[in-house]
Amino acid sequence: MELVSCPTKSLPIAIDWVTCSSTFMQSSLIGFSRGEMTNECFHAVNPKNGQALPDLYVKASLDDVEKACRLAKKASLELGQLDGKRKSSFLIELAQQVESLEEEVVLTMSSETGLPEARVRAETMRTCGQLRMFAKLVAVGDWVDARIDRAQPNRKPLPKPDMRSMLRPIGPIAVFCASNFPLAFSVAGGDSASAWAAGCPVIVKAHHAHPGTALLIGQAVVRAIKKWGLPEGSFSLIFGDGKKVGRSLAQNSCIQAIGFTGSRSGGQALFDLANAREDPIPVFAEMSSVNPLFVFPGMSDQGIEEFSDGLTTSVTLGVGQFCTNPGIVFYPRGKIGNKFISSFSEKMKAFVPSPMLHEGIRKAYCEGFDDLASSSEVEIIYKKEPSEAVGVYAGAGILATTIEFFKRKTSLWNEVFGPSTLLVSYQEVDELLEIAKDMDGQLTASLFGNSSDLDSYSDLVLCLETKVGRLLFNEFPTGVEVCRSIVHGGPFPATTDGRSTSVGEGAILRFARPVCYQGFPDDLLPMELREDNPLGLKRSEN
């Protein structure tokens, strides 16, 4: 990303900004109009060649942010009153709009991120799948957790009043696009989809690495909003820096919660800003996880091969740029361990250096890898330097150490975001329990072995369960399934709210809160709580 000077006098600001996608300078989407033409612009960079891409994006002014927030607040009540069917129609429409853009997205996103076409198509499919999942969830409507306690006028010593509660939207949400998921965790990604599903307006801050992708999708959101008559403030898309635009968004009194996927420092900064507000708001930041793998002794030769295959795929998938990338593997010392190292190294060598999402990520990857490698008892098993002279390519890497050293050196727990992993050899399975007890919160932990291992080492399993959002057996953590039971969350520092998930149906619960209605006439209750249950919801009642 590069700052360029762009004098405002020559800008073509009179055209139809929302529908025009070929303009050479693009400002933010503030409701149905466009953001100010400030004199700060940036462009995306093609990670394959390090060249700036032609389109320019204008950073939002603080007035733009304020305007978006006020629009969102104004939209809040109306959006919160929309019935599930209408929200559902909007989300399905949006999925269709995004699908119809697939070819354009392939071009724009590939050039902005260096991600291969197949990945772009897969992520488009996932994003639309997420939108449709929430569409279905709110069309059915059971998610509101309707609870009914009917009046008992004759109860002694006091009559019991009629009380009914359900989940209601919490208000405007600020969503920060993730660098590593330009679609699925960005403009119309899981955070936005779950917020809209809950009935909350969304203000998205685009990621500086893929503004063009953000704008394509943002324009699709605007079209879907207009088509289904949602209020204007239901969505804004803002370009700009975290330190200025992101900060003012997080501090704006209209914003009621924050969704974020990214670095630990970024998530922590938002968390601190939100808690320092006069009215603190919840922050759902998914930040940092090394997703340890625990391999039990006793793997067969065939098992070692399969495990090495799976591990290689999991470590290098998306050039290692997944939150669930396995950063540490605890493996048994001895013959099996040696075979594993040799098999895994061979397979990792097949990984061709590939472009990372942007220079910042590549720099952090290289520094993180070197930092681990510089520890006295950490050995570099394999390291591939990219041969390309341009772009932001990264090669795979394998580091190794012993559990004895690992226990003494807590910095080895640090996440290295990229296609490398640290192998830690152990002697006795009991040592793993010690490791697990000291471990920080993680998105996932994975166990590899026989069923009887799980039983024998149930202490380890039970301990890990308290530290992670998802516990896997003989499966790799990458490839997060979007479904009703997925938990993509975990205790701090995996997230800032260990009681939440940012993927799957449960993600909607982040943006809702229970409200109780006491003594209300039936016809003035929300439909979800009326006596004749017109929506046919599953309710908890007596």
Add this chain to the structure above:
Amino acid sequence: MELVSCPTKSLPIAIDWVTCSSTFMQSSLIGFSRGEMTNECFHAVNPKNGQALPDLYVKASLDDVEKACRLAKKASLELGQLDGKRKSSFLIELAQQVESLEEEVVLTMSSETGLPEARVRAETMRTCGQLRMFAKLVAVGDWVDARIDRAQPNRKPLPKPDMRSMLRPIGPIAVFCASNFPLAFSVAGGDSASAWAAGCPVIVKAHHAHPGTALLIGQAVVRAIKKWGLPEGSFSLIFGDGKKVGRSLAQNSCIQAIGFTGSRSGGQALFDLANAREDPIPVFAEMSSVNPLFVFPGMSDQGIEEFSDGLTTSVTLGVGQFCTNPGIVFYPRGKIGNKFISSFSEKMKAFVPSPMLHEGIRKAYCEGFDDLASSSEVEIIYKKEPSEAVGVYAGAGILATTIEFFKRKTSLWNEVFGPSTLLVSYQEVDELLEIAKDMDGQLTASLFGNSSDLDSYSDLVLCLETKVGRLLFNEFPTGVEVCRSIVHGGPFPATTDGRSTSVGEGAILRFARPVCYQGFPDDLLPMELREDNPLGLKRSEN
């Protein structure tokens, strides 16, 4: 509360502390043993005469806190594995233990708090009711929100893994006793009961105003824990100051969440401490609420009488020491308004000054009342000064102002915790919407009028819904019903977590988080998630 010097050499520390209730010096309950005999003690004060009560309570050392936390952490895994039936038996046993202490509690609590016998008995009943409600909830077990996505090995392009999730306990909880509910929001109150129900160990910090009551109940907890074989660290009771003992509890790395009911400053301090930790933890602090009443025009003479009756009871109940006490009443100007003021004043005069819970509360009440009264356009309609020369008695009070002045003077929103209320006259109902829009988060808001008013002023209703946890129609907010649908919560500053309730079945959700199991063999899954559903739970599955 008064500090006394108590040289440790003369203390009878060899007796059986846990079961002995007649000892003259009592230290904390740290698991099954007693806290250190530090040289800092305090005693409770009888609010009726201002006299110190004879028993002395020893403030915990920081070592005591650390020991309690380590015990809790150790107990955490075992307690988290207990099945619902066993947790249920423990909670029922505890309810029985508390009931069997009723006569002792009446004596101790009345002398420590000045609360009348009937209230002590009613609160005992409520506390045991809460314990039994959670006992039933966990015996049934549906609260774990079990979600099942079965494997689809043949799905294209990738097979779908078997994934199952449920709510699991988050670990040791610190509970701070509330001054105004020595039973229902204290040692075995709603916070503790819901935490145990979730499977979390509890460390309770006693309130300095009622240590004897806390100890009586604490000993009952220990007996119930022993009887049902729960691990020792499932409970500790700690005496001491918030600034030392409370602070070290909130900062201890073993503690995973905090439950608190009390002042805004106390809740905010805990919130700040928790967020400044290396691993921030959630704080469920219920702090400050003025629970506004909105009276629509058109009340009949009969209606005015009934409303004034109800309001008098609600304002003076428990000497006004309820979180849901109605602190502000917006009423229509003119003939109806005048009748209401005259009727309400007459009824309030019947309230006989009564002891508040402790000197600190009375002081804050007097200062808060005087502060409101000192505003230029606030009139004192009625103020009763207590005639008693000793003790901490408080009389009722009524203040009045206009909505025009109220809008200009935001400090009139400040909570005054005691038996007074501020009447605010308005001209047009539309003015109420403006008020509601600017209002901070509240536990409750109540509307009084006809059904047609609710319909006519639906904008006001919808706006209030976004600001409160509970919305009432023609009912008063005091007398919180403990049930499945109650929401005792609300946006900041009503609580520090507007997505939670501290009363009712939903309170258990504060202390649990979802965990997903992927690819687990059926017989190693928690019972709640196994294929044959051995517990017969309501589950979300496909």
